[in-house]
Amino acid sequence: MKHILVANRGEIALRIIRTAHRLGIKTTLAAHAVDLQSIAAQTAGQTAQIFGDPPVSAYLDIPQLTKVALDYGCDTVHPGYGFLSENAAFAAQVEAAGLCWVGPSPDVIGLMGDKIRAREFAHRCGLPLVPFALDSGHREFRDAVLALRFPVLIKAAAGGGGKGIKIVRQEMELDRAITQARSEALRYFGDERVYAERFVERPRHIEVQILADQFGKVIHLGERECSIQRRFQKIIEETPSVAIDPDLRSKICGAAVALAKASQYRNAGTVEFILGPDREFYFLEVNTRLQVEHPVTELVTGLDLVEWQLRIASGEALPFEQSDVASNGHAIECRINAEDVPSGFVPSSGILARYIEPHGEGIRVDSGVCELDRLTSSFDPMLAKLIVWGPDRGSTIARTEEALRNFCLLGPETNIAYLRALLKQPEYVAGHIDTGFIDRHHEEILRFMQVESRLDARVTAAFVALMIPEARVSYSSLSELGAWKN
Amino acid sequence: MTAVLRSGSEFLAVMAEASGRVMVGRSEVRIENFSRNGGTLAGTLGGARWEIEVARIGDRIIAWSSGRIWQAEIQLLPVSEIDAAGEHSDQITAPMPGSIVQVHVSPSQPVAAGDVMVTIESMKMETALVAIRDGVVASVLVEAGTTVDRGAILVSFMKQEEAAS
Incomplete structure (x- = not known):
């Protein structure tokens, strides 16, 4: 290579x-x-x-x-x-x-990319699945969904990235959700097939990073918890998960490795699961690529995942064993998006007039933008990823919050203040999180954010006045203005 | 011309002298050791050190300091018109024909020089009308949405003897 x-x-x-x-x-x-x-x-x-x-x-x-x-x-x-x-x-x-x-072979990408075939494959490998129903014509599908019991999720067979997912809580919403999910599936993925699965209440999103070489060796690099999501898209990810003890870790990571081995997986990949409050976990899907949130795994393992992707692709064998992989400390990633959160996470564009990244111990920023870039709405609104390492979860949250405070990004609206407010929520700090966290706490986070993030207007106006030519006056006229005062 | 910084519904008239002496609305602010390095402003105010990152995009100003943000639009105000209205009479009159956007004061309210009293829109441009001296509002003759001609009386002040009594 x-x-x-x-x-x-x-x-x-x-x-x-x-x-x-x-x-x-x-x-x-x-x-x-x-x-x-x-x-x-x-x-x-x-x-x-x-x-x-x-x-x-x-x-x-x-x-x-x-x-x-x-x-x-x-x-x-x-x-x-x-x-x-x-x-x-x-x-x-x-x-x-x-x-x-x-990446993996085209066959494996094809298998895992078809969410229905992937589930069948995972099931044959002994991975647990949430009860589900396949789309086999409208009437049959409808009956099968009703048999699952509500709430259910309707998902695109060719899906990913949270697109085309509908949650249905009662029968009267079902027909419309199926129609919408089919039409979104067709629009995003060119394939209108959908399927339904029972919605596990208060689920955590847990995923396992794997590396596999072309000689059949598969190693896992532990889990990531990605439960903090808005509209089914992750915004904060961390490792390790507070919900996973060594016993559960060995089961869930073992399942991921077994699936990778059975599919003759090659290169880096991620096996996604949902984890219920009862500690039962269910296979969700496999992402046959590098994940946005891969850096948290890099910070705790010390491995460069892109390096291993390239080494594996060039035919090298993985030179280390599972027991050589150690996880040290805690890591959190925040996705910094150009979006107007109070208006409903609407993408924001414009010129990036000021851009200053935070620095400090344990702080990493992966970004593709720089000052004076013009942001268009042509692409994803993610501007940068802040990834922070600390010796334990508490210190990592504190460091992340401080790094966000020192992240200056002016021009478009961003979610920085929202992320800061989220990290301060007692339920987040306590680790009581699941994929419904933002829905439950959104109003509270917004209130907190609006109070916390406002700079003193009069002091700032004074500084700004010294900078803008329009406000400048000569000494004599200012003296006259002095007479305004009592 | 005077600069008015408009942040949401808040208006602040500002005038500054290079020495660091600034009028913000009715009060004087003194910034010691003011310095500017590109978009970074620094200075001391009441013993506290401030560092503010500032970006200007057209008439929009965005300021940031340690995770806190303040945004404002810069609007320019024709001072001479206000002088004619405020300094030599007890009334504020419309400097141009237009439509009243917002009235910021109400009867018997004390105001200080520099307070924004009325915002008027003309030719799709908003102008803030600022009190040029201290006083007490006697009456408000317009409300948001009123269309006015040039010279129309908008707000009248109490005579100084009335205000004192």
Whole structure:
């Protein structure tokens, strides 16, 4: 492996480029015109312009990306996360072109990408599943859903990223939810098949990071808890989970490893589970790529996951054993999004007028933006990830809160103040979290945030007055103004 | 011209001198050792050290300090018109034809020089009308939504002897 095409953008493109360069591997970044000035483009060995309107279509264009990889002399393609990272056709096209694909084989991507087939496979491997019903024609499906008992979730068969999921609490909502889920599934994934599963109340989202080489060795790197979600999308992730003791860890991680072995999995991957309040866990899905939240695992294990992705893809065997993997301390990731939280997490755009990252012990920021970048609504609203390490959960929360306080990001609206307020909620601090946490505490967090985050107006106005030419007056006229006072 | 910083429904008229002496609304603020390095403003106020990051996007000002944020729009005010209205009479009159956006005072309310009394919109631009001296409001003759001609009386002050009694 000598030269990678990075078929992605933003923070993850930069993340991959940095590790590749450290390993002495050349990089070419595929970049649409709107990204040619990005920090990833400036850091890459070279950029290959890709075309598409809207811009996102360029990053989804399989023939164009494959051609760019060949034209620029790359021998490997790293897809990052999102976009084509879990697209079996892209992986197959890359391999057919004689290039190395950083990820599992196209067959495994195809298997795990079809949520219905993946569940059947997991079930055969002995992994527990939440009771579910497959879409087998409307009347039969409806009866099967009713037999599951409410509440149920309706999900897209080809789904992921929280898109196309509907929660149904009573029969009268069911027909509409099925229709909506089908239409969203068709729009997002080009496949209208859906399925239903019983909604486990107060579930935690737990996932297991695995690494697998092409010789059949599979190692897990422990769990991540990603229960803090808004609209089924994660915003805070951490490791280890407070809900998991060594016994449960060995069971849940063992299940993930068994599934990876049975599917002849290769490269990095994540097996997602839900964990009920009764400590029962159920298989959810497999993500056949690097996850957004992979850095928390890196901070506690000391491993660079992109490095291991590249080593495995180039044919190396994993040189360490499960017992060599140790987890040290605690890590939390916060996703910093350009969004207006009080208006309902609406994406915000505009110019990034000031951008100052926090620094300090245990603090890492993975970001693809810099000051004066123009943020468009063409892509995901995530601007940066703040990842913080501490010796234990309490100190890590405190460090994260302080790092958020020192994160200056002016121009678009962001969720920074919201994240700070969330981290101070007693229930979060106590570790009493599940995927419904934000729904339950949203109003409280907003109130806290609005009181906490307001800078003293009169003091600030005084400083601002000294800076803006429009407010400047000569000494004499200010003296006259002095006479205003009693 | 005077700068008015508008943050939500709050208006602050500001005038500053390079020495660090600033009028914010009715009160004088003295910032010692003011310095500016790009978008970083620093200074001491009442013994406390302040460091503020500031971004200006057109007429929008965003200030940040240790996780706290304040945003405002900069509006410019034609001072001469206000002088004519306030300094030499006991009334505030409309400096231009327009529509009243908001009335910030009510009868018998004491006001201080620098307080914003009325906001008026004309040609899609809002202007804040600021009291030029201390006084007590006698009557308010308009309300939000009223359309006024240039010179229309908006707010009248009590005569100084009335206010004192």
